[in-house]
Amino acid sequence: MFLSKYKQKWKLIILSAGQHNLEFKMLDPKLLRNEPKKAAELLARRGYVLDIALLESLEQERKQAQSDAQSLQTERNSRSKMIGKAKASGEDIKPLLAEIADLGDKHKAAEARLAEVLQKLTDVAMELPNIPQDDVPVGKSEDDNVEISRWGTPKEFSFEPKDHIDLGEILSGMDFETAAKISQARFVTLHGPLAKLHRALTQFMLDQHTEEHGYTETYVPYLVNSDSLRGTGQLPKFSEDLFAIKDTDLYLIPTAEVPVTNIVRDTISTDKQLPLKFVAHTPCFRSEAGSYGRDVRGLIRQHQFEKVELVQVVRPQDSDATLDELTQHAETILQKLELPYRKVLLCIGDLGFSSSKTYDLEVWLPSQKTYREISSCSNFQDFQARRLQARWRNPETNKPELVHTVNGSGLAVGRTLLAVMENHQDEQGRIHIPEALRPYMNGKAIIGG
RNA sequence: GGAGAGCUGGCCGAGCGGCCGAAGGCGCGCCCCUGCUAAGGGCGUAUAGGUUUACUCCUAUCGAGGGUUCGAAUCCCUCGCUCUCCGCCA
Numbered sequence: 001m002f003l004s005k006y007k008q009k010w011k012l013i014i015l016s017a018g019q020h021n022l023e024f025k026m027l028d029p030k031l032l033r034n035e036p037k038k039a040a041e042l043l044a045r046r047g048y049v050l051d052i053a054l055l056e057s058l059e060q061e062r063k064q065a066q067s068d069a070q071s072l073q074t075e076r077n078s079r080s081k082m083i084g085k086a087k088a089s090g091e092d093i094k095p096l097l098a099e100i101a102d103l104g105d106k107h108k109a110a111e112a113r114l115a116e117v118l119q120k121l122t123d124v125a126m127e128l129p130n131i132p133q134d135d136v137p138v139g140k141s142e143d144d145n146v147e148i149s150r151w152g153t154p155k156e157f158s159f160e161p162k163d164h165i166d167l168g169e170i171l172s173g174m175d176f177e178t179a180a181k182i183s184q185a186r187f188v189t190l191h192g193p194l195a196k197l198h199r200a201l202t203q204f205m206l207d208q209h210t211e212e213h214g215y216t217e218t219y220v221p222y223l224v225n226s227d228s229l230r231g232t233g234q235l236p237k238f239s240e241d242l243f244a245i246k247d248t249d250l251y252l253i254p255t256a257e258v259p260v261t262n263i264v265r266d267t268i269s270t271d272k273q274l275p276l277k278f279v280a281h282t283p284c285f286r287s288e289a290g291s292y293g294r295d296v297r298g299l300i301r302q303h304q305f306e307k308v309e310l311v312q313v314v315r316p317q318d319s320d321a322t323l324d325e326l327t328q329h330a331e332t333i334l335q336k337l338e339l340p341y342r343k344v345l346l347c348i349g350d351l352g353f354s355s356s357k358t359y360d361l362e363v364w365l366p367s368q369k370t371y372r373e374i375s376s377c378s379n380f381q382d383f384q385a386r387r388l389q390a391r392w393r394n395p396e397t398n399k400p401e402l403v404h405t406v407n408g409s410g411l412a413v414g415r416t417l418l419a420v421m422e423n424h425q426d427e428q429g430r431i432h433i434p435e436a437l438r439p440y441m442n443g444k445a446i447i448g449g
Numbered sequence: 450g451g452a453g454a455g456c457u458g459g460c461c462g463a464g465c466g467g468c469c470g471a472a473g474g475c476g477c478g479c480c481c482c483u484g485c486u487a488a489g490g491g492c493g494u495a496u497a498g499g500u501u502u503a504c505u506c507c508u509a510u511c512g513a514g515g516g517u518u519c520g521a522a523u524c525c526c527u528c529g530c531u532c533u534c535c536g537c538c539a
Contacts, residue, residue, distance in 0.1 A: 066499060070508050077508090080520040084467035097519055104519075268459090268496095398478090400496075 027128050028382070033059060042131040045138075046348045055124060062117045069110040076103055130383040132348050133320075133357045139347025145360070146347065151331065152340030154364045159427045163367035164418035165298045168194065170429035171448045174299075185296070186288060186303040188414075193447040197431070198306070198417050200440035202281050205308040205333055209410060213329045215279035215310060220259035222282055223250040228262040231388040233354050240289045243303075252285035256309035257407050264313050264390040269403065271395045275322065276313040279410070281306065299418045300372070306413035312406045315392065316382065319404035323379040327359045330375045330410040336436040339419050340364040342371050352376075354383045361411075363419045374415045377408025 031039050032055065040050040079100045086093050137146045168174025173194030179187035190198055209215040226249050229235040234242060234254060243252040253259055260278050269276065284307050295301035310329060314322045327343065334341045346358040355378040362371035382402040385391070391400040424432040430448035433441050 063499080066508085070499065073508060076519075080518095081467070083519055087467080093519080100519060 027125070027131065028386075032125070043128060046129060046132055046351065048127075048129055050128070051124070055121075058117060058121050058124065062114070062121060065110065065114040065117050069107070069114045072103065072107040072110050076100070076107055079103065129353045130356050130380065132351055133379070136351060136357050137345060137347045140349040142346075142350045144347040145350055146345045148343040148345050148359070150340070150342040151335060152338070152364070154340050154366065155423060157366065161366040161422060161425060162429060163298065164421045167421050167425055167429055167431070171431070176298075183303075186301065188299060188302060193444075194417070194421075196441065197420070197433070197437075197447065198413060200437055201337075201413050201416050201420070202306060202308060203440050204336075204437055205410060205413070205416075206279060206281055208333060208336070209279040209308070209310060209329060212332070213277075213279075215277040215329075218260060218263075218278045218280040220256060220263075220280055220282065222253050222259075222285075224253055224258050224262070225249050226251070228258055228265070231262050231265050232258045232384055233387070234258065241287050243285050243287055253282060254286050255284050256280040256282040256307060257311060260309060260311045261313075261384060261390075261405055261407065262388065264403065265388040267390060268400045269313070269390075269392040271315075271392060274313065274315050274392055274403070275318065276311075278311045279308060280311070281308045281413075283307075299414045302414060305415075308410050308413060310377075310408050310410040313390065313403050314406060315394075316402070316404045319379050319381055319406055322404075322406045323357060323359070323377060326406055326408050326410075327361070327375075327377040330361055330377060330408050333411050333416075334361065334363060334374070336434070337416070337420060338434045339416075339423055341374070352378060354380050356381045356383065359408075363415070364423065365419065366422050366425075372415075374419065375409040375411045378406065380405045380407075 027039065036050070036052045036055055040052050043050045079096070083093050083096050086096060137144065139145065162170075165174070165176075171192075171194055173191045175189045175191065176185075176187075179189045182189070206217060210217050223245060226235055229242070229251060242254055245251065259282070260280050263278070264276065283304055285304055288301060288303060291301060299305075310326050312322050312326060331341070331343065341361050341363045344360045344362060346352075346355075346360060351358055358376060358378040360373050361375035361377070363374040364370075365372050381404050384405045385402040388405075390403050390405070392403050393399070394401045420434065420437075421431050424434065426432065428449050430446050433445055433447065438445060
């Protein structure tokens with residue numbers, strides 16, 4: 001998987017709530033509290049060993065500490081009220097004050113103890129990945145992923161197909177050396193028709209999703225704060241994958257998913273508002289720390305790339321169907337661009353940290369004679385929503401409940417560009433523009449030559 | 450960047466050290482009255498955690514965090530955000 005390294009970075013986080021509300025923020029806390037054995041079984045499916053004994057003893061401690069702190073608080077409150085009344089009726093309050101001389105210190109100590117236990121619980125909880133859905137195949141690595149379907153037939157070339165780097169050179173439209181001079185490795189400059197094709201792909205995807213698939217085009221900040229990154233899971237564990245802005249609390253977004261999903265952070269949607277369907281085109285910035293030596297050549301793995309992202313916020317009962325639907329939306333783009341691809345259901349071992357189920361779309365690359373990831377579509381269920389405190393008011397209960405979030409690339413633009421170049425090349429190194437894209441290219445059918 | 454004002458429940462808005470989880474209004478829900486394109490009355494209406502079979506009770510939250518105090522929506526500090534004026538700017 002191209003993006004699997006990134007996906008493994010999905011981690012849980014704790015929202016900093018008031019100290020009394022500090023909570024598990026990843027898996028359902030009720031499951032962990034009331035049925036730790038069941039939680040352990042579910043987590044064991046993805047090879048995570050839950051320390052039940054530790055969890056239970058911490059829970060025990062927590063209850064005790066919380067109960068202590070609260071009863072001291074109760075006492076303080078009632079004593080303070082008595083003092084207030086005594087004062088109001090002109091009585092001497094000195095004896096009352098003397099009685100509770102050390103109450104404040106005791107209370108503070110109890111609160112500190114509680115905070116400490118909660119922190120420990122938080123540390124444990126932060127290591128817990130999402131629970132895979134029942135239909136996610138067992139497996140250890142991407143080799144165990146299950147192919148669901150294939151679309152299109154890889155073209156039989158009567159010549160040796162070139163890779164996009166060579167094609168870019170022939171067309172004088174793709175320059176990695178200049179980009180390296182301007183910035184560093186893993187950047188690119190595009191010129192002329194290729195730059196236009198790159199833009200055309202973006203426009204085409206946005207139009208398709210807004211006009212045919214019912215998404216609302218959305219513009220969002222490209223710099224986000226740490227709360228947002230905690231909300232979608234990149235922080236705190238994986239700051240090394242992000243570009244941080246010095247002396248601020250801001251980071252360059254690694255995907256539009258971060259700003260877009262955070263739209264619903266700390267909000268309660270009405271039943272009528274759901275589902276929310278957002279499509280956003282943004283640049284994405286990834287440090288790619290730890291991927292040295294992988295895909296060093298070409299457009300495949302860059303520090304900066306464009307992506308059109310689909311995000312849906314849905315009622316819990318709808319998220320399974322939404323994942324299928326959203327994946328279809330991404331597939332439509334590939335089909336209209338006449339790019340052969342296959343759909344893969346990720347096995348447990350390859351599943352992203354916060355995903356409960358993920359389909360990858362892999363496009364055919366003639367130069368590599370293999371399918372490579374171009375989109376990843378996931379159902380996070382309530383895993384992200386819990387951290388985001390993204391809720392809806394369920395009309396059946398009239399209570400705020402967690403929503404489900406589903407998202408996917410529709411598609412990664414840079415990779416789509418290289419796929420179009422490689423799949424639609426001819427012997428002269430020209431690129432034949434797919435029919436669907438021509439309106440965005442002033443009717444042009446061929447680039448180059 | 451400079452100066453000032455503000456941030457209270459779904460919304461508006463009072464409160465400025467104890468009787469305030471918070472008046473009043475709007476909205477919303479249920480019920481009653483009335484009976485026809487007006488209206489009136491009653492009750493209810495935040496979130497989270499703990500406790501309980503349940504009812505209940507307890508705790509926290511008035512932008513966030515910290516401080517003063519027996520006690521903070523109310524006083525002090527820091528930060529964030531909003532608005533107004535000035536400067537600058539795409």
